[in-house]
Amino acid sequence: MKFLIVEDEEGLRKSIDQYLTAEGNICDWASSYEQGYQKLSLYDYDCVLLDLTLPDGEGLQLLKYLKKVNKSDGVLIISARNSLDQKIAGLSMGADDYLIKPFHLSELYARIMAIVRRRNFNGNSLVQFNELEIDTISKELKVNNKLVYLTRKEFDLLLYFVTNKNKVISKSAAVVHIWGDEADMADSFDFIYTHIKNVRKKLTDAGCKDYFQSVYGIGYKFCET
Amino acid sequence: MKLFSSYNRILSVITLSGLLVIGFLFYQTLGQYLNRQMEDHLYEELLEVRDFAHVKNILPSPDGFDDVIVEYKKIKKLEDQRKFFADTNFYNPKKKHKESGRYLMTQMVLNGQPYELKIIASKFEREEQIKSIVLIILLPVIVLLLILWLVNRVLIKKMWIPFRQILTNIKAFNINQEEVFKPIETNIDEFKELNKAVLDVSLKVKSDYKEIKLFTENASHEMMTPLAVINSKLDTMLQSNTLNKEESEILADLYKATSKLTKLNQSLLLLVKIDNNQLQDKEKIDLEALLYERINYFQDFIQKRNLNVNTEISKLSIYANRSMVEMLINNLFSNAIRHNYVGGFIKIVLTPSSLLFSNTSTQARLDPVKIFERFYKDNASEGTGLGLAILKQVCLRQSYTLAYEYQEGQHYFKIEFNNPS
Numbered sequence: 326m327k328f329l330i331v332e333d334e335e336g337l338r339k340s341i342d343q344y345l346t347a348e349g350n351i352c353d354w355a356s357s358y359e360q361g362y363q364k365l366s367l368y369d370y371d372c373v374l375l376d377l378t379l380p381d382g383e384g385l386q387l388l389k390y391l392k393k394v395n396k397s398d399g400v401l402i403i404s405a406r407n408s409l410d411q412k413i414a415g416l417s418m419g420a421d422d423y424l425i426k427p428f429h430l431s432e433l434y435a436r437i438m439a440i441v442r443r444r445n446f447n448g449n450s451l452v453q454f455n456e457l458e459i460d461t462i463s464k465e466l467k468v469n470n471k472l473v474y475l476t477r478k479e480f481d482l483l484l485y486f487v488t489n490k491n492k493v494i495s496k497s498a499a500v501v502h503i504w505g506d507e508a509d510m511a512d513s514f515d516f517i518y519t520h521i522k523n524v525r526k527k528l529t530d531a532g533c534k535d536y537f538q539s540v541y542g543i544g545y546k547f548c549e550t
Numbered sequence: 551m552k553l554f555s556s557y558n559r560i561l562s563v564i565t566l567s568g569l570l571v572i573g574f575l576f577y578q579t580l581g582q583y584l585n586r587q588m589e590d591h592l593y594e595e596l597l598e599v600r601d602f603a604h605v606k607n608i609l610p611s612p613d614g615f616d617d618v619i620v621e622y623k624k625i626k627k628l629e630d631q632r633k634f635f636a637d638t639n640f641y642n643p644k645k646k647h648k649e650s651g652r653y654l655m656t657q658m659v660l661n662g663q664p665y666e667l668k669i670i671a672s673k674f675e676r677e678e679q680i681k682s683i684v685l686i687i688l689l690p691v692i693v694l695l696l697i698l699w700l701v702n703r704v705l706i707k708k709m710w711i712p713f714r715q716i717l718t719n720i721k722a723f724n725i726n727q728e729e730v731f732k733p734i735e736t737n738i739d740e741f742k743e744l745n746k747a748v749l750d751v752s753l754k755v756k757s758d759y760k761e762i763k764l765f766t767e768n769a770s771h772e773m774m775t776p777l778a779v780i781n782s783k784l785d786t787m788l789q790s791n792t793l794n795k796e797e798s799e800i801l802a803d804l805y806k807a808t809s810k811l812t813k814l815n816q817s818l819l820l821l822v823k824i825d826n827n828q829l830q831d832k833e834k835i836d837l838e839a840l841l842y843e844r845i846n847y848f849q850d851f852i853q854k855r856n857l858n859v860n861t862e863i864s865k866l867s868i869y870a871n872r873s874m875v876e877m878l879i880n881n882l883f884s885n886a887i888r889h890n891y892v893g894g895f896i897k898i899v900l901t902p903s904s905l906l907f908s909n910t911s912t913q914a915r916l917d918p919v920k921i922f923e924r925f926y927k928d929n930a931s932e933g934t935g936l937g938l939a940i941l942k943q944v945c946l947r948q949s950y951t952l953a954y955e956y957q958e959g960q961h962y963f964k965i966e967f968n969n970p971s
Contacts, residue, residue, distance in 0.1 A: 429781060
């Protein structure tokens with residue numbers, strides 16, 4: 326897949342770039358409104374990561390341009406502006422999602438993939454991983470074509486890990502993904518452990534291989550080996 | 551007290567006492583003047599008595615005069631020839647009743663014999679005269695004062711109309727709305743000045759407010775971006791497969807610190823926003839539904855600590871800012887859960903006028919004054935120390951009453967909705 330990162334902060338841009346390209350995606354980047362404008366008018370992208378505050382302009386103008394020329398690129402706004410009216414402004418102008426800085430890269434990727442899936446609606450709502458088949462719309466999980474029941478949180482967690490397969494996901498990133506920013510209580514990290522334990526058990530009971538790997542108590546990784 | 555009534559009170563005290571003093575002095579002077587006139591008259595009568603005795607060699611009869619009464623009394627010898635004037639009450643034989651009068655008393659030799667002589671004249675007519683004079687003069691004065699007072703009242707009321715208008719406009723002025731303070735039309739210099747001053751202040755406040763809003767946004771952006779960089783770099787480091795246990799622990803600590811910093815930053819910005827009244831859009835919120843939804847949201851945490859949640863929730867919808875009310879309930883919930891012990895309990899009571907959260911806690915009584923201060927927290931707390939400050943600020947903005955109490959090992963946080971609708 327091809328992404329465009331419009332972000333003037335070099336450090337952040339590089340990290341995002343690195344994280345996204347690892348799985349065979351292609352990343353373009355622009356560090357200013359002008360560059361962003363050029364790239365957007367020349368190429369098509371599966372998803373555009375758009376920072377709102379650019380050194381020479383307003384990110385929302387790029388969004389406006391995209392809508393004006395009827396491009397179907399998915400747009401994910403990444404901004405530090407967290408006021409409600411900003412979010413509403415962005416979303417009502419046609420952005421697909423709004424992620425507030427700072428975020429975890431795994432969360433960013435999960436959101437991007439959600440946008441891409443939503444955009445390519447026909448038949449692409451299925452996420453496949455070996456014997457796992459996840460229907461992101463009906464929220465159903467099949468293992469070897471057999472339906473496995475997961476709770477809503479367990480389902481979200483599994484989808485999150487599958488989307489970020491082969492990546493280490495920190496506990497705090499998983500907590501934020503499940504409960505949002507508000508649930509930063511000390512023992513919320515333990516719940517992740519409980520939930521993952523439950524998912525693992527349900528999967529192995531259904532005859533699935535155990536793909537979860539624990540990483541030194543800092544997080545988990547969902548991978549083949 | 552209103553300015554006008556205060557002014558009126560002072561004015562009436564001065565006018566009344568002035569009127570009394572003037573009336574008294576006037577009455578006294580007039581009385582004295584009339585007395586002197588009478589004394590002249592009495593003296594003339596005395597001369598007449600003497601002439602009469604001198605010419606006819608007999609004493610005039612006591613009631614021989616038209617309007618005076620003359621009394622004689624034989625005395626041994628002349629002692630005091632001075633003339634005394636004084637007031638008295640006497641019996642008037644013509645009118646046949648007692649009345650007040652003035653007399654002249656002296657001793658003199660009549661027909662070769664010493665007599666004590668007393669000539670009395672009635673004061674009745676003079677008194678009547680004084681009364682009418684005083685009335686004639688005082689009544690118009692009082693009427694004039696009354697008219698003045700009325701005119702004053704009407705005039706002042708009219709003159710203050712621009713002031714009232716300015717006041718109404720100031721009250722209507724809302725910092726969050728686009729329209730500025732509405733100046734009024736007047737040609738009174740003072741009000742023009744006031745008008746201008748208020749207009750200037752309102753414009754200044756507006757621009758300051760805009761600046762703060764801008765600052766808030768900029769600060770948010772400027773602080774969040776570096777945090778985003780740190781976070782993303784940590785995520786990148788996490789992906790390297792070379793981390794050993796020690797490094798992992800360092801990374802975990804760094805994650806914790808950044809997330810705390812992020813949370814702190816967000817809370818501070820939120821406080822600034824609430825302080826500046828930036829969260830103003832109000833809507834109808836079904837508190838009952840919101841509470842149940844939040845209980846559901848916090849279910850994991852409640853179960854994990856084996857907390858016993860007891861609810862008595864009645865129907866209540868309030869008209870308020872949604873994000874503020876959500877914050878309120880989130881903060882109450884996470885406090886009640888965070889500071890609770892395993893197996894403790896939480897009670898939530900929603901009545902048509904108030905919301906009460908009570909919970910058991912590992913902590914004893916908290917200082918009811920200090921707990922709502924920013925950054926007040928005990929060392930064991932994992933929070934930012936801003937949760938309760940936000941709670942208080944939200945209540946202040948929505949004019950709810952927030953109270954903390956501690957009873958029998960339980961902490962009570964009670965919010966009274968003073969304006970439920």
